[in-house]
Amino acid sequence: MLSEQSTPVVRATLPLVGAAIGEITEGFYTRLFQDRPELLRDLFNRGNQANGEQQKALAGSIAAFAGMLVERPESRPDAMLARIAHKHASLGITSDQYKLVHQHLFAAIGDVLGSAVTPEVAAAWDEVYWLMANALIALEARLYQDSGTAEGGAWREMEIVERHEVTSDAVSLVLRPADGAPAGAFRPGQYVSVRTELPDGARQIRQYSLSGDPGSPHWRITVKRVRAGAGPEGEVSSRLHEQARTGDLLSVSAPFGDLVLPEGDGPLLLASAGIGVTPMLSMLHHLAVADPTRPLTVMHADRTPADHAHRDEQRRLVSSLPNARLHLWYEEPGDSAPEALSGLADAAALDLPDGVTAYLCGSLPFMRAVRGDLLRRGVPAHAVHYEVFGPDLWLGNE
Missing domain, CATH: 2.40.30.10 (Translation factors)
Structure with a gap:
């Protein structure tokens, strides 16, 4: 929880910092890689740095966390923090690296905002940073412990x-x-x-x-x-x-990731597009052995049947589950998938039971569309989980 003295300062400066956060994060990475070029070579995804997606993800996470601290001080964005912590653990991030990030991030804030960063403003945003960093450090320590590895993981x-x-x-x-x-x-x-x-x-x-x-x-x-x-x-x-x-x-590395099936017998929706089918396959394999009668709706979207990775395996697994139904969409179905619908996936058209828990994996436009359809149908936000291949660019929308 943000302190009483810092809360009004962060609330007052959040629009200023939010407006400049993209420039701040760009300056942060420039400073970081000048100081530690090996991090760009051996840790950070160079493709995501080149297209700017990593900068957007960092900006979104900081803005989302700060906004939550002032608007919902009684809660914490655990879903956001868990996703970041699992990704960090899979990369082998260590607690001492948060000090390095702090050094270059706050130097970049000073570069961009200049005299607006008074000692009071600096202290308030320092508190925001360490609340988020310490929460992640604790989560990552637990993940390393659970995986049986020391801090930094093991290859x-x-x-x-x-x-x-x-x-x-x-x-x-x-x-x-x-x-x-x-x-x-x-x-x-x-x-x-x-x-x-x-x-x-x-x-x-x-x-x-x-x-x-x-x-x-x-x-x-x-x-x-x-x-x-x-x-x-x-x-x-x-x-x-x-x-x-x-x-x-x-x-x-050891396995990480928080997009995992819950225990219980409630109905599930597994929604995927493109290569996003991959985590759903392991879920289907698990259900086929451990819980074959669980109510299950599976939807998948792809460009063509030939582009649908593990298509026959997915269809076979779903057909082996008595209470499962598979819904397919292809932009170009052709003649090899007469059961599929043409065009983009439409979760609004599905017959979903009450109490469904949804798991999404695919492109950002696909997940935004499906998530929006589910929320409009009354599925609560806490029952919609997702996995992003790459930096999470929509954290601020949660």
């Missing part, structure tokens, strides 16, 4: 034992620990980080959902190649598509 070598081309742009890789130990359990919906050395010597990290059966002794990830378009071509996804072969080793 282990895993061997590719199978490689399958599932679409023209997606490849699945089945992994087992190189030391012969069990791969270990994961919760359906979680992801791992994969650290890949690139031709220039950088070791870039990307997250991939575990798309296989949680009961399997092996792990499976499915990698969609990011083609150059609105942003740069994906460095890691392209490298894995071109170079990763059976017998190769990958450096992989």
Whole structure:
């Protein structure tokens, strides 16, 4: 909770800071990478830095947290903090790095806002920062403890034992620990980080959902190649598509991620688009074994049936569940999917039971549309969960 003396200062300056937050975060990253260039090379996603998405995500999280402190002092945005903490743990972020971030972030604030940053303003926003940072540090410490690793996590070598081309742009890789130990359990919906050395010597990290059966002794990830378009071509996804072969080793983190199925017998909606199908597959595998009669609605949207990764597997799993229904949308259905609807997914058209809990994964426009449809139908916001592949750009809208 923000202190009594800081609350009116943050409330009064939030519009000023909010208006300049994009410029502040851009200056922050410039300062940070000048001081510690290895962080851009080996930790931060260079593609997201190049297209500005990481700056927008940082700006959104700070603005959302500060706004919550002054407007809802009795609550805390636990969903936002949990997503950030899981991502940080998968990257191996340590508590001492928050001091480094603080140093360069507040220098950037001073650069942008100048004399508006009085000692009183600086102290109030310092309190905002450390309330958020300390909450994340505590969450991340618990995640490291639960994963059985020290602060900063641990990387282990895993061997590719199978490689399958599932679409023209997606490849699945089945992994087992190189030391012969069990791969270990994961919760359906979680992801791992994969650290890949690139031709220039950088070791870039990307997250991939575990798309296989949680009961399997092996792990499976499915990698969609990011083609150059609105942003740069994906460095890691392209490298894995071109170079990763059976017998190769990958450096992989422990599983993290909070988009996981709840216990109980309440009805579920699993809504995905494109490669967002991957966490839903592990959920379906889990339900097929642990809770096959649970009421389940599955919806998936894709460009064409040929672009639908693991299409046959998803259809087979849904058909094995007696109380499950699958709804498909393709922008270009063709003749191979007569059961699918043409166009974009429409959650408003679904017959959903009362008390449904929804899980969304896909592009931001898809998730915004589905989430909006569900909220308009009366599904409470706390019952709609989502996973973002990349920086979370819509935190401020929660």
